[in-house]
Amino acid sequence: MSQLTGTLALAVFTAALxxxxxxxxxxxxxxxxKVIERHYARSLGVYNEELARRERGNTTEHEEPTDxxxxxxxxxxxxxxxxxGMVSSFLVSFVSDIRGRIKGMLFINVLAITAGxxxxxxxxxxxxxxxxxxxxxxxxxxGLSSGLVPLxxxxxxxxxxxxxxGALHQLAIVIGILISxxxxxxxxxxxxxxxxxxxxxxxxxxxxxxxxxxxxxESPRYLYIKLGKVEEACKSxxxxxxxxxxxxxxxxxxxxxxxxxxxxxxxxxxLLRSSVYRQQLFVALMMHLSQQFSGINAIFYYSTSIFxxxxxxxxxxxxxxxxxxxxxxxxxxxxxxxxxxxxxLTMVGLGGMCCCAVAMTVGxxxxxxxxxxxxxxxxxxxxFFEIGPGPIxxxxxxxIFSQGPRPAAIALAGCCNWTCNFIVGMxxxxxxxxxxxYVFVIFAVLLFGFTVFTYMRVPETKxxxxxxxxxxxxxxxxxxxxxxxxxxxxxxxxSSTEA
Numbered sequence: 001m002s003q004l005t006g007t008l009a010l011a012v013f014t015a016a017l018x019x020x021x022x023x024x025x026x027x028x029x030x031x032x033x034k035v036i037e038r039h040y041a042r043s044l045g046v047y048n049e050e051l052a053r054r055e056r057g058n059t060t061e062h063e064e065p066t067d068x069x070x071x072x073x074x075x076x077x078x079x080x081x082x083x084x085g086m087v088s089s090f091l092v093s094f095v096s097d098i099r100g101r102i103k104g105m106l107f108i109n110v111l112a113i114t115a116g117x118x119x120x121x122x123x124x125x126x127x128x129x130x131x132x133x134x135x136x137x138x139x140x141x142x143g144l145s146s147g148l149v150p151l152x153x154x155x156x157x158x159x160x161x162x163x164x165x166g167a168l169h170q171l172a173i174v175i176g177i178l179i180s181x182x183x184x185x186x187x188x189x190x191x192x193x194x195x196x197x198x199x200x201x202x203x204x205x206x207x208x209x210x211x212x213x214x215x216x217x218e219s220p221r222y223l224y225i226k227l228g229k230v231e232e233a234c235k236s237x238x239x240x241x242x243x244x245x246x247x248x249x250x251x252x253x254x255x256x257x258x259x260x261x262x263x264x265x266x267x268x269x270x271l272l273r274s275s276v277y278r279q280q281l282f283v284a285l286m287m288h289l290s291q292q293f294s295g296i297n298a299i300f301y302y303s304t305s306i307f308x309x310x311x312x313x314x315x316x317x318x319x320x321x322x323x324x325x326x327x328x329x330x331x332x333x334x335x336x337x338x339x340x341x342x343x344x345l346t347m348v349g350l351g352g353m354c355c356c357a358v359a360m361t362v363g364x365x366x367x368x369x370x371x372x373x374x375x376x377x378x379x380x381x382x383x384f385f386e387i388g389p390g391p392i393x394x395x396x397x398x399x400i401f402s403q404g405p406r407p408a409a410i411a412l413a414g415c416c417n418w419t420c421n422f423i424v425g426m427x428x429x430x431x432x433x434x435x436x437x438y439v440f441v442i443f444a445v446l447l448f449g450f451t452v453f454t455y456m457r458v459p460e461t462k463x464x465x466x467x468x469x470x471x472x473x474x475x476x477x478x479x480x481x482x483x484x485x486x487x488x489x490x491x492x493x494x495s496s497t498e499a
Contacts, residue, residue: 007217008156008240012165014212015152016172018105018145021112021205023176025138027323028202029078030181032190036077039195040070040128073128077135082422084139085146089414090268092147093407097226101152101219108148109206111141116203123196131199138202146394147414151407154398155219156240159465163337166395171330174386178323185316224250225257225403255467256403266405268412277409279473280400283458284413287346287393290450292420294353295443296385298428299378307375318375322382329386341462342392342399347454349388354447356381357440389450393417399461402470 046067095104118134150169157165180198184190189198217236224233233253237246271277300322307315337345356377363374393413401409432439459472 004158004161005240005242008158010212011156011216011240012153012168014209014216015105015149016168017205017209017212018149019169019172020176020179021202021209022142022145023173023178024180024205025081025135025142025176025202026173027177027180028184028199029081029135030184032184032195032198033074035186035190035192035195036127036131037070037074038192039123040073041067043127044069044073046070073132076132077128079422079426080132080136081139081142082418082425084136084141085143085418086415086422088140088143089147089418090411092144092151092411092414093268095144096148096151096222096407100222101148101155102213102216104148105145105152106210106213108141108144109210111137111144112206113203115141116200116206119202120196120200122199127196134199134202141206143414143418146417147407147410150395150398151410152219154395155221156217158241159463161338162399163342163395163462164334166398167330167334167337167391169394170386170391171327171334174323174326174330174390178320178327181316181320181323220249221253221256221403224253225260252465252467259402259467259470260404266408268408271405271408271412274405277401277405280405280470281409281412283400284393284397284409285416286450286453287396287458288413288417289420290346290350290447290454291389291393292417292424293443293446294350294385294389294450295357295424295440295447296382296390297421297424298432298439298443299381322379325379325382326386329383330391333387333391336387337392338462341460342388342396343454343458343460345388346392346458347388347451349384349386349390350447350451350454352384352387353381353389354444354451356384357444357447361438361440361444396461399464399466400459400469400473402466 044067046069095107098104099107115134115138118130118137122130122134150166153165153169154162182188183201184198189195189201217239218232220233220236220240223229223236230250234246234250237249238244266274266277271281300319307318333345359377360374360381363372363377397410397413398406428439431442435442459469461469464472
């Protein structure tokens, strides 16, 4: 009987350190923006002393516009992170398969430590160049980590706890965001003297993870299905689940291996062309689209001005409050996901967010006192996001694909997520300027559509083995004439030499 063991807990915790690092890197750049812009301006020789006096509180006038060159370099500091993630997410399949999940995570930690050093030493060199380079390299790391971590956790988790353990990826991300918000306060590290340390700490979790990965077992599914190492797979299973009869798990992996031998290893291009996996791929990409186009990043962008309108004296503390709610409701998701199910929580989350988006629009558009409605709607919006649409897309992709196409599917889904993240971050300010308070109507419409899609097309994966989930999609394809076509395509895939 499989059970939770210390080794399994250690392996999941170690992998999730990569997610913590990703969350920290996502949140760390926001708090010290003005401080970093000043250092950029000094380095570029465009620092405005009058503006500096205003920032120290000598005047209540509006700040002068920041120099265009500084704005450009700041924008690059933010944007290169997402671009790095978009690019490297395509390499998840290659990195995870070439030497395994554990060695893959070890290898990419070199990127994180390099990025941390570049940003940590930024004051000793040219700040804007070193920060931009560091953020780009950290983006490369996070793009790979966002695929490798859910892949590894999904493959080592017992079926009974797979949803809860998969949700730990998102929990670690939101904890990382909160840590960066707290230590980014100006009286801690978000100031002129310590901002480079704040950014440099982005690479710190990679050092701890590298040490712990040395004692973590490799994924038994990788060992058995990819490498054919039966003995090592059995040892890995016993280390992860205790001293038990592994025959049932081995039989399940053998069945999956036979299927893999028929389907061959999938490249990203071949997966895109294959009709056999079109249903799964469509669901996977739509789940990630719903996560990013739900408006969650726009909420974080817009929250400060809403809190100010509601009369909150220190909006930064309200933002930290949102971070705490992030963690609380991600924990709720961890506890519920293997009971209520992935599909149910996703529908509840998306539907609740849709209602909150409408409430935010009403609250901002009528009377000033109703801005409190918007503030409450923001907290509820974040809560509903973390119940389902936040954590579930990250691990459901690993559940709905078998071993052959799984790495390529995770790479595609990750690239989709990072690309949407970049689009929302780049274009939301322009959209908000065009639509004003009605901008959240757009997200409400999108959320309604995503809710209907989830109800119509996303199957429940709770408590099912990988093979049972795959069978659900094959049943959905359903038409009898498709079977010969599928077998013909499998033969073609197998005979191909493309990796």
